[in-house]
Amino acid sequence: MAVNAPVARQDFADRLKLVLAAGLLAAGIVGFYLLADQAQVLRVLAVLAGVASALLVAASSGPGGRLWGFFKESRAELRRVVWPTRRETGQTTAVVFVAAVVVGIMLWLFDWVISLAIGAFMGLGG
Incomplete structure (x- = not known):
């Protein structure tokens, strides 16, 4: 990982993807409350669907891709640790x-x- 890597600017598409991801997450939460008269399983599935779709959209953005790369590098670094x-x-x-x-x-x-x-x-x- 580069220490002095320049910070990339977010373009309009990335911002739009992040706003869409936030909207999908909010839609999943709102769906939980709108389905109040339905089975608990359906309500939880609505939230999980909102979270999953929000994560997928956010991961396709520039910041999401960098975050995913950071997680992959962190996992690789953890494999190199010599545990006692x-x-x-x-x-x-x-x-x-x-x-x-x-x-x-x-x-x-x-x-x-x-x-x-x-x-x-x-x-x-x-």
Whole structure:
């Protein structure tokens, strides 16, 4: 993916496609409410049809094509990631847990020492 790639201008056709996609999505939602007296399955299918058609139209636009390309590149990048093994994950989790316990004990000791010092300074000690 290019870092300094120039941003392409949206032409009229792309804008029209995006407006049409928004209209199709809105039509699916409106269809859900217009079919209030119908079976729930038909109402949900109306919404799904609106969403699917809106996605298809939006994907055919310039920004939609770039977004689809980004998703494809992201998926390819995820395949290149070297994920830790189960053993490595367990060891890392154990180290983090032990470190959190040690820091907690240190903070408790500091708090205890400071409270003793303040108590002795104020004459609250026995």
